[in-house]
Structures are given as structure tokens and as C-alpha cells.
Amino acid sequence: MQFAGRLAPPATAADRLAALLHGATVIIQPLWAAHEPQMEELTIPFPRRRRRTGVPARRTALPQVIPSPGRRRCRPVVAGRQSAGPRLCAGDKPRRITGGYRRRMPKRAAVTEDDPGGPFNALPPDLHRHLRPFFADITEEVVRAIQTEIPEYARPADDTYLQGVHRGVDHALRGLLERMAEPDTDWEPVKATYRRIGRGEAEEGRSLDSFQWALRLGARVTWRRVNALVDADLLPRNVLAAFGEALFLHLDEMAAATTAGYTEARLREAGELQQRRSRLVDLLTADPPASAEAIAELAHGARWPVPRALAVVAVDQGPRRGRQPIVAPEFLSRFDVSPAVVVVPDPEGPGRARAVAAALHGLRAAMGPTVALHEGARSLRWAAQALDLVRRGVLTDEGMVRCQDHLATLLLLRDDTLIDALAAQRLRPLGRVRPPQRERLAETLLSWLQCGHNASEVAVRLAVHPQTVRYRMRQLDDLFGAQLHDTAAQFEMQLALRALELRGGTVTSWTDVQL
Numbered sequence: 001m002q003f004a005g006r007l008a009p010p011a012t013a014a015d016r017l018a019a020l021l022h023g024a025t026v027i028i029q030p031l032w033a034a035h036e037p038q039m040e041e042l043t044i045p046f047p048r049r050r051r052r053t054g055v056p057a058r059r060t061a062l063p064q065v066i067p068s069p070g071r072r073r074c075r076p077v078v079a080g081r082q083s084a085g086p087r088l089c090a091g092d093k094p095r096r097i098t099g100g101y102r103r104r105m106p107k108r109a110a111v112t113e114d115d116p117g118g119p120f121n122a123l124p125p126d127l128h129r130h131l132r133p134f135f136a137d138i139t140e141e142v143v144r145a146i147q148t149e150i151p152e153y154a155r156p157a158d159d160t161y162l163q164g165v166h167r168g169v170d171h172a173l174r175g176l177l178e179r180m181a182e183p184d185t186d187w188e189p190v191k192a193t194y195r196r197i198g199r200g201e202a203e204e205g206r207s208l209d210s211f212q213w214a215l216r217l218g219a220r221v222t223w224r225r226v227n228a229l230v231d232a233d234l235l236p237r238n239v240l241a242a243f244g245e246a247l248f249l250h251l252d253e254m255a256a257a258t259t260a261g262y263t264e265a266r267l268r269e270a271g272e273l274q275q276r277r278s279r280l281v282d283l284l285t286a287d288p289p290a291s292a293e294a295i296a297e298l299a300h301g302a303r304w305p306v307p308r309a310l311a312v313v314a315v316d317q318g319p320r321r322g323r324q325p326i327v328a329p330e331f332l333s334r335f336d337v338s339p340a341v342v343v344v345p346d347p348e349g350p351g352r353a354r355a356v357a358a359a360l361h362g363l364r365a366a367m368g369p370t371v372a373l374h375e376g377a378r379s380l381r382w383a384a385q386a387l388d389l390v391r392r393g394v395l396t397d398e399g400m401v402r403c404q405d406h407l408a409t410l411l412l413l414r415d416d417t418l419i420d421a422l423a424a425q426r427l428r429p430l431g432r433v434r435p436p437q438r439e440r441l442a443e444t445l446l447s448w449l450q451c452g453h454n455a456s457e458v459a460v461r462l463a464v465h466p467q468t469v470r471y472r473m474r475q476l477d478d479l480f481g482a483q484l485h486d487t488a489a490q491f492e493m494q495l496a497l498r499a500l501e502l503r504g505g506t507v508t509s510w511t512d513v514q515l
Helices: 013-040 118-122 127-149 161-182 188-203 209-232 236-284 293-299 352-359 372-394 405-414 416-426 429-432 435-450 455-462 465-487 488-504 508-514
Strands: 309-316 332-334 338-347 364-367
Touching: 118 236, 127 161, 127 209, 161 188, 161 209, 161 236, 188 209, 188 236, 209 236, 236 293, 236 338, 293 372, 309 372, 309 508, 338 352, 352 364, 352 488, 364 372, 372 405, 405 488, 416 429, 429 435, 429 465, 435 465, 435 488, 455 465, 465 488, 488 508
Parallel strands: none
Antiparallel strands: 309 338, 309 364, 332 338
8 A cells, every 4th residue: 555755654543544634635625725715605503502491501612723824724614514622724723712704694683573574684684785686587587487377467469468567576576675675664655556456456357366376476486596596606595594484475465465455446346336236226116217228328337237028026124134135146136225126137037036036035025027127116016015915914925925926916905995995885785794694694605706606616615505505695685685696796796805805804893894
């Protein structure tokens, strides 16, 4: 085995180890001279002992050698590795110091939880100056990524739109640099800008999905480029954690401000739209009716397709007043009036009536007849009348009542005073008999008129013997005389008796009041 300088082989293991260390020093020193500027920027971490409760911490300094002026070359310091003892260079005298090499990019003070600057205060104060020269290229890369990956922003032929995207990205990155330079600066003006962007997206009828995708994509590209700068030794690695937290905080605040502006615009638009739809309900149910041109113009502003026919539903909210049911957008509704009104376009379409009944489940409601566009007032009038009969118990309230199923009842009970006048004219003879007999005779007379003067059918309907029916009819003949055989009088008597039956009253109670 030959050694440099043809020295004799070391006799002991310690001599052989010293020779190997000397050879390594000869090889490493030229490499260290070439990379000394970069290596000096590395921070030498010093381990600290954890402070136990009740025991004062002692500051212990690790021994380290500072090179003398005569010899400035020393073994390189590798971050994260500490030797057990002092590090010596040939010809240097050891001196004990506290701390490590001073960094060229100092950190700001520690960040507290209530610090308004947040993680931006944890960044080195001059980091923004190191990053600023690279942000033009980062901006271009972010714009290219957005146009490539997000179809909503891929408009190569629209120069104005591309310039708007470029300005938006540049504004976001410049805002990040400004916050890094002055963490305590007022962020409200920038938030106001992003709230305006959110309102603009809402006014254009777009969702925020594409915009928030662009924000996340821009943050990813920026983070990747800053990591590349660190890998190229253009930035110290110890700033990555604080920069990442500041970057994503900036992203979250931009997204929150944009969402707030978007929500505000949508709520305002929804309020204005509801006002237009409420005015359209009034226009469709106006009496006298509005012109077709006025209805079409307001329907366009209310985003409601004009149908060929409609029906109006009257709704009794009862104790649930103030809690509006949710109806489909194609139905116009007003729940701030009494009764509440729902306009159903093309009610004869498949599933229309079921959809309205399902939305109004648990509420008393009546649907008016299907009418032309200018006759909504008539449909509402009939629906309100049917709803009143539901409240009075004349019509059952099992689900939504449809007027077309109860036209005769609506006709008979349209005006109670007319029915009272008709009954007073045609049923007055019944007042001459006792109340129990009066009820039996009125029931027999109505059944006889409905069954076509057939005593046998009347007996089956009333569950009595036919002779009983004939006996009662002789009594009625004595009371009414010639009226009982007059067809016009028979029709009016039947109307009066049927109306009294529908109203739930008795002939006895009516005659006690009228006679």
C-alpha cells in the first residue's frame, strides 16, 4: 500500500486514521472554496433542551471555532448535523461563541393568535424584494394554466377577455406581495375589489365554480414556482412554511370576499325577481284585466314563460302564516296576501295539479277553473269562493279542492241571500207543521223530486215503507196544493232544499228565523 509523498506506512490504527482524514481534507477544501458563498447562507441549528416546569432553563452554548484571519478555509458546515465537540481547522485557536451564523434574511417577530397580519408577520421583511423579479413569469404561467385547464376561461379569440384574466391574476399576485411587504396594511379595499368580482359573476349568470377553480390553480402554480426557486438556491428553504401559510390565507380571503359579493348580488337579484313576480300575479288577477302586451313584458322581466291558459289557487295559511311553502319556480305565488295566491300555468298539463297539491300539503287550498290568460280574476274569484266553502265545512278539506268538481255547489251557494229568498218563497207551507214532522216532510219532498216522483225509490233511499212515503206525500199535497204539480215550482223547491242540505242547516232552524 502506497501513501502520498511516499511516506512510510503508519504503524498504528490511530496513525492510519489520521492519514485518511488528512487526505479527505485535501480533497474537500477546493470544493468548499467553490461553494462557500452558498454554504454560508445555511443556518446552523442548535438543539435546545426542553424546559421542565419549575426548573429554570439553562442556556448552553455549543463550542464552535471561528476561522482566524490567516486561514479562512475550514470544513463545510452541514445543516442538521452537529458534532459532539468543537470543530477545528488547522492553525486556528478554538473560541467559544453562542448561536450560529447570522442569516442574511432575518425573520420578523413571533406571530400571536390575535395578530392582524397573521402569517405574513412570520415572513422575512425583505422576502417580497427577492420574489418580485420572478412574479412576472409566475403571472404568465398562471394565466396559461388557467386558459388551458379551465374551459370557462379558454377564449383565445377574445383579446379583451384574455386581458381581463391577465389583470385579475396580476392583481392577485401583486396584492400578495404588498401584504408581504406591509403585513399590517388595510386589506378592506382589496376585499371590496373581490366582492365586486363576485357581484359581476352573479350578474353575468355564472356560478363561482370556475372562479374558485382558477384561484386554487393559481395558488398551486405559485407554490410550485416558489419551491423551484428554493431548489435552485435562489431563496432560503426556511421561508417555505411561512410563505405557504401566507399564500393559502391570501387565497381563502379572496375566495371568501368573492363569495360574499356573489351571495349579496344573488340575494338582491332574488328580491327584485320576487317583486316582479308578485307584480305579475297582481296583473294576471286584475279586474278589469291587463293587456296582453303588459303581461308579456312583465313576464319577461320576471323570467316566467307566458302560458296559453292558467288557473289560480287560493290558499288559507291558517296558523302557519309567515312560513311560506316552497313551490316550483314555474308557479307564481304571493303569500303576503290573504288568501295566498298561486298561479299555475297550463294546469291541465301532466302532473301540474299533483305538484301544486304536494307543495301545499297540510294547507287548505282550492284551485279555480282553467281560464284564458286575461281571465285570472274569474279563476281567483271561484277559488276564493270554494275556499270559503271549505272553511264552512260544506266542501271537504282532504287535499286541494278543485272547483271543476263542485260547480253545482258553487252555483247554489254563490249567494246565501238568494237561497234564503228562494226558500222563503217556495218552502213557506212547511212552517205550518210541527218541527219534527217538518224535517221528515222536507226530506221526503227532496227525495221525491230527485227520484222522479217514484215512491218505491224514495222508500229505498229513506229506508222506510212505500206506504209511509205515500202518506207523507198526501200531507205535502195538502200543504202545497197546486205548487206540488208545477214543474217550475218543483225545480225551485229542489234548489232551495238542496242548498239548505249543503249548508248543513235544517228546515226547522231556517223556518224559525224566516217565519
